[in-house]
Amino acid sequence: MKFSQEEYFLCYSPNLKEYLIDNGFEVFKQFTHIRENKICWVFKRVPEMSIYLEQWSKNRSRL
Secondary structure, three states: OOOOOOOEEEEOOHHHHHHHHHOOOOEEEEEEOOOOOOEEEEEEOOOOHHHHHHHHHHHHHOO
């Protein structure tokens, strides 16, 4: 199954996944990437998600 970037956000970071869940977003689907052998969490994109992703990026750069 292919997920368009306009409709879905693919997350490979367990910490980011928890951050999104803590802020009210729900995991739509979860799978293991075949080549990378990493878990991917899929979220449906909603307009307010971009705000939280920007906050995550800004706070992460301080580390």
